[in-house]
Amino acid sequence: MNKNITINLKILLMPTLAIVVLTIITFVFAGVILDKINTVNADLDALSRSKNVLEAKLSTLTSISGESLTDTSEAASIALPEKNSALLSMAQFRSMASESSLVLENMKVGSEIKDSTTSHVDVTFDVEGPTEGVISYLKSVATIAPINKISKFKISSSGGNIRASVTSSSYWSGFPKTIPAVESPFEPFTADEQKLIDHIASLRKPQFVTLTPEGDSGRVDPFSL
Amino acid sequence: MAAASINLLPIELSPQSGAAKTANLFKRIAIVYGAIVVVFLIGAGAFILLMSVQSSSIKNQNAALTARITTLEAAEQKTVLIRDRLEKIKGVIAGSVGMEKNLVNLSNVISILPSGVAIASAEVDSTRTKFTVSGSSSQEIAVFLSSLVAQKIYPNLILKTFSFNPGSGYVVSFDSLDAK
Numbered sequence: 564m565n566k567n568i569t570i571n572l573k574i575l576l577m578p579t580l581a582i583v584v585l586t587i588i589t590f591v592f593a594g595v596i597l598d599k600i601n602t603v604n605a606d607l608d609a610l611s612r613s614k615n616v617l618e619a620k621l622s623t624l625t626s627i628s629g630e631s632l633t634d635t636s637e638a639a640s641i642a643l644p645e646k647n648s649a650l651l652s653m654a655q656f657r658s659m660a661s662e663s664s665l666v667l668e669n670m671k672v673g674s675e676i677k678d679s680t681t682s683h684v685d686v687t688f689d690v691e692g693p694t695e696g697v698i699s700y701l702k703s704v705a706t707i708a709p710i711n712k713i714s715k716f717k718i719s720s721s722g723g724n725i726r727a728s729v730t731s732s733s734y735w736s737g738f739p740k741t742i743p744a745v746e747s748p749f750e751p752f753t754a755d756e757q758k759l760i761d762h763i764a765s766l767r768k769p770q771f772v773t774l775t776p777e778g779d780s781g782r783v784d785p786f787s788l
Numbered sequence: 789m790a791a792a793s794i795n796l797l798p799i800e801l802s803p804q805s806g807a808a809k810t811a812n813l814f815k816r817i818a819i820v821y822g823a824i825v826v827v828f829l830i831g832a833g834a835f836i837l838l839m840s841v842q843s844s845s846i847k848n849q850n851a852a853l854t855a856r857i858t859t860l861e862a863a864e865q866k867t868v869l870i871r872d873r874l875e876k877i878k879g880v881i882a883g884s885v886g887m888e889k890n891l892v893n894l895s896n897v898i899s900i901l902p903s904g905v906a907i908a909s910a911e912v913d914s915t916r917t918k919f920t921v922s923g924s925s926s927q928e929i930a931v932f933l934s935s936l937v938a939q940k941i942y943p944n945l946i947l948k949t950f951s952f953n954p955g956s957g958y959v960v961s962f963d964s965l966d967a968k
Contacts, residue, residue, distance in 0.1 A: 578817070600836060713887050
């Protein structure tokens, strides 16, 4: 009887052992393989997303790069310069007054005021002339580069003319120091940004005069008669 | 001559038929299971390999794209600069809306001044406009007041003072802030 049981167990042992071993293999390897598949899949997803971002970025950069971008960046840098813009603003105020035949007096510059993202100085001045001319002058302050904002003004009549005592803030801000990582997404300018770009491009720019150095004229002989 | 099946083992050493059937079933299950495991392992290995090759190919493409983008770095720098300026300029412009509106309103007031009435003084900031007009005749002042009401330049405007003296004539002052 015992011999029979042993023989029965013997013939069942091998297939049972095989099933157990296969089950263990399945559990151990399935976990490892599924983990690996998930990792590779996640990597592939990330790479594909990165590729899409890079392709879009390249396409946008290729389409916008060119002369107009250079012009826009120059216009933006003049509209909001890197350093104190008081002198440029004063030059603009003088130039505008001169063109409109208005009298500009008592121009003063205050001290620097730092805001959260920009800095500004208050430029105060008096402008005198015919009423329409002065009002038109005040309106045109918003159309000059560097960006200026009239914070207040007082008007008083002076003979047949009016005199406006104006306080205008002239703005500037340091340039950005870093550019985003190459892999970061890049969006083309939005409609609002494009509108603002057009506005900046239309601003009256200061006239820069480039002085060319004179050549050596040679030493004049002070003793020659 | 047909082959005869001869079992030379003694009967007591032969397995019972039920056990033999079960062993046979287990064998078949083990074989099928083994085949499935092998197919699964080969399939998974091939899948991982395929994905790795694909991933490597995308990596190379990304490296090429990055290199091309690097050559356009100047354009990107300019764009970053423009965006930075735009953001800040937008903030400045947003803060000047009140003043621009008040300036336009004052300009409109001046444009409706009839002859004989002039602006005597004005004080304007981003939230408030105070102005004074003077005229030699009450009729001209009345025409101005009527135009001011008709044009609706200010939604609310308080007439602060109305005075007369023989030297300067009629003097009328207004304030837009107290009316809000």
